[in-house]
Amino acid sequence: MExxxxxxxxxxxxAVDPRVVExxxxxxxxxxxxxxxxxxxxxxxxxxLDNSREKISSILNCxxxxxxxxxxxxxxxxxxIKGVAHHLGKKLKKGNHIITQKTEHHAVLETCEFLExxxxxxxxxxVDRFGMVNLDDLKNAIREETILVSIMYxxxxxxxxxxxxxxxDICRENKILFHTDxxxxxxxxxxxxxxxxxxxxxxxxxxxxxxxxxxxLYLRKGIMITxxxxxxxxxxxLRSGTENIPLIVGFAKALEIATAExxxxxxxxxxxxxxxxxxxxxxxxxxxxxxxxxxxxxxxxNISILDVExxxxxxxxxHRGVCASTGxxxxxxxxxxxxVILATGLxxxxxxxxxxxxxxxxxxxxxxxxxxxxxxxxxxxxxxISPVNLKAEDFKEYLSEANKKISLGxxx
Amino acid sequence: MSEMKTHIDVKATVxxxxxxxxxxxxxxxFTPKNFLKDEKEVEEFEKVSNGVGQVGSPAxxxxxxxxxxVEDDVIKECKWQxxxxxxxxxxxxxLSLMVTENEGMKVxxxxxxxxxxxxxxxxxxPARKFHCSVLGDKALRGAINDYFRQSGQxxxxxxxxxKIIDKILKIxxxxxxxxxxxxxRTLEEVQKKTKIGAQDKSxxxxxxxxxxxYTEKYFG
Ligand SMILES: Cc1ncc(COP(=O)(O)O)c(C=O)c1O
Ligand code: FES
Numbered sequence: 001m002e003x004x005x006x007x008x009x010x011x012x013x014x015a016v017d018p019r020v021v022e023x024x025x026x027x028x029x030x031x032x033x034x035x036x037x038x039x040x041x042x043x044x045x046x047x048x049l050d051n052s053r054e055k056i057s058s059i060l061n062c063x064x065x066x067x068x069x070x071x072x073x074x075x076x077x078x079x080x081i082k083g084v085a086h087h088l089g090k091k092l093k094k095g096n097h098i099i100t101q102k103t104e105h106h107a108v109l110e111t112c113e114f115l116e117x118x119x120x121x122x123x124x125x126x127v128d129r130f131g132m133v134n135l136d137d138l139k140n141a142i143r144e145e146t147i148l149v150s151i152m153y154x155x156x157x158x159x160x161x162x163x164x165x166x167x168x169d170i171c172r173e174n175k176i177l178f179h180t181d182x183x184x185x186x187x188x189x190x191x192x193x194x195x196x197x198x199x200x201x202x203x204x205x206x207x208x209x210x211x212x213x214x215x216x217l218y219l220r221k222g223i224m225i226t227x228x229x230x231x232x233x234x235x236x237x238l239r240s241g242t243e244n245i246p247l248i249v250g251f252a253k254a255l256e257i258a259t260a261e262x263x264x265x266x267x268x269x270x271x272x273x274x275x276x277x278x279x280x281x282x283x284x285x286x287x288x289x290x291x292x293x294x295x296x297x298x299x300x301x302n303i304s305i306l307d308v309e310x311x312x313x314x315x316x317x318x319h320r321g322v323c324a325s326t327g328x329x330x331x332x333x334x335x336x337x338x339x340v341i342l343a344t345g346l347x348x349x350x351x352x353x354x355x356x357x358x359x360x361x362x363x364x365x366x367x368x369x370x371x372x373x374x375x376x377x378x379x380x381x382x383x384x385i386s387p388v389n390l391k392a393e394d395f396k397e398y399l400s401e402a403n404k405k406i407s408l409g410x411x412x
Numbered sequence: 413m414s415e416m417k418t419h420i421d422v423k424a425t426v427x428x429x430x431x432x433x434x435x436x437x438x439x440x441x442f443t444p445k446n447f448l449k450d451e452k453e454v455e456e457f458e459k460v461s462n463g464v465g466q467v468g469s470p471a472x473x474x475x476x477x478x479x480x481x482v483e484d485d486v487i488k489e490c491k492w493q494x495x496x497x498x499x500x501x502x503x504x505x506x507l508s509l510m511v512t513e514n515e516g517m518k519v520x521x522x523x524x525x526x527x528x529x530x531x532x533x534x535x536x537x538p539a540r541k542f543h544c545s546v547l548g549d550k551a552l553r554g555a556i557n558d559y560f561r562q563s564g565q566x567x568x569x570x571x572x573x574x575k576i577i578d579k580i581l582k583i584x585x586x587x588x589x590x591x592x593x594x595x596x597r598t599l600e601e602v603q604k605k606t607k608i609g610a611q612d613k614s615x616x617x618x619x620x621x622x623x624x625x626y627t628e629k630y631f632g
Contacts, residue, residue, distance in 0.1 A: 307495070309495055309496055309497055309500075311497035311498055312441070312498055312501060315433075315438075315441060315498050316442075328497070329474075330474065330496065330497035330500075330544075331497070349495075352474075352495075384447075384449040384450050385444065385447050385449065385494060385501065386493060386494065386495045387454075387466075387477040387493040387494065387495060388495040389451075
């Protein structure tokens with residue numbers, strides 16, 4: 001195990017599945033035609049594009065025209081939010097208010113902040129200590145001018161799954177468009193847009209064992225948005241640029257595999273992450289699970305370990321071959337600790353000591369055993385160097401026995 | 413709906429290799445020198461030490477505590493603890509080595525050490541991690557001042573007083589220094605962090621001068 005990489009950062013990105021690589025290869029230099037061209041190579045590209053769209057639309061339970069390929073999850077979120085804001089807000093002057101929540105990915109938050117500079121008003125809903133939005137808060141935030149609600153499906157840092165169906169009902173009652181960032185959901189949650197009830201949905205390849213740099217926006221029929229990118233008119237004139245066929249083929253293949261393996265993987269990974277969580281909480285004092293105890297993505301284990309700084313822990317882990325991530329201020333470019341952990345009401349010290357392990361398709365039982373074997377000693381070392389000694393009673397609520405038992409089941 | 417602004421200011425930033433650590437830093441991180449590894453060691457060392465300094469990092473909220481044992485104005489031992497990142501651990505480990513090697517350094521000499529000197533001995537730190545080396549340096553200054561007080565040399569204590577620059581919001585030169593250490597380089601960036609000059613416009617030329625001064629001091 002010492003010489004092997006134990007990759008527990010699948011929420012950051014996943015390895016490309018070999019089956020996906022295989023599906024993509026012919027489209028680089030054999031079947032490389034531009035779908036827009038009037039010859040057989042071009043037609044080959046068009047067929048691959050159509051097939052990919054077909055596969056994906058059947059998984060999302062929508063029609064093929066409702067799928068628009070983009071260059072990333074970030075682009076999809078931008079396209080959704082700016083697209084609606086600019087069309088409904090600027091062009092049709094239907095309103096200038098957007099509702100989102102504090103624990104969104106930067107792809108959503110920064111986009112909203114950008115729109116604020118353009119004159120839009122944005123409400124950032126608070127979350128509770130498990131990272132959940134409050135539906136009454138949402139209802140209360142709705143105004144006459146509200147044009148869009150953007151709430152993510154599952155959180156990338158703490159794994160909390162939001163009640164999208166209820167949110168969708170509220171949006172429909174109020175005739176407000178609803179976008180969800182589903183980038184963390186593809187492997188474990190139902191992507192049926194009819195069940196979710198969203199009008200727009202962002203998804204990418206990078207988290208589902210597909211290639212990076214490709215994403216999609218589901219855009220419900222009849223909804224108009226202003227495009228971000230203008231040009232040759234691809235993707236129903238909403239996202240110009242020659243279609244990236246190999247990546248799109250890989251994305252479709254990845255989603256197909258993820259969907260086929262969803263049930264089995266949810267169960268398998270659920271068991272492993274339960275073992276990891278309970279193992280850490282029972283061997284390391286003053287540690288607790290971040291996020292929701294039940295309504296969480298099974299692959300996510302985010303633990304705050306008091307009195308340690310996450311970057312130091314990560315480097316020790318990396319030294320032993322384990323890749324994880326942290327919400328510590330020391331690793332962020334802005335030197336601000338994780339906005340997600342802070343939004344759940346924890347002080348920055350607890351964000352500093354937050355470590356995220358995100359399990360995946362390649363994670364094995366032996367790897368979990370290995371982490372459980374080396375982590376207590378690493379924490380002991382880092383704690384030794386630390387002059388900080390937070391009082392356990394200040395975190396009583398988080399450190400209670402009840403919190404150590406999590407039920408990672410198949411989530412509805 | 414309200415009028416939309418058309419001009420939007422978005423600036424590109426470059427930060428490659430933002431957490432890459434070289435071998436010297438790594439060595440000091442993985443096998444730090446002179447740290448106190450638990451409360452018991454702290455207790456023991458506090459019996460012999462005669463100077464202690466503690467600082468919190470304004471940038472990331474981290475903390476550093478540093479103890480010295482001085483004999484006849486020469487630092488014989490320097491021990492520390494930190495709630496900080498690898499750079500904080502590495503640079504303080506290096507600093508503790510620098511002030512105690514070759515039979516120890518005179519306190520007056522130790523006061524001349526700058527964060528740049530530490531970074532140089534470490535053969536470099538990522539730019540955005542520079543502020544971590546300031547942590548140990550400041551803690552050392554605190555510890556030396558404490559030693560001066562304990563040894564009756566109060567006249568030598570260096571008070572790094574803060575001077576109020578923005579008279580309305582009471583923002584000091586220290587706040588500007590911290591903003592620069594956090595990466596702000598322009599008036600706008602410093603204003604984003606401190607709101608300086610939002611009301612007291614008269615201070616802006618002085619603020620700009622201080623930004624140049626601190627940028628030069630730490631990153632020049
Ligand atoms: C929830 C969420 N949204 C958006 C993104 C951005 O996706 P991409 O990296 O494809 O731009 C990510 C991944 O980083 C994510 O986890
Ligand atoms: S001590 Fe926090 S970034 Fe170095």
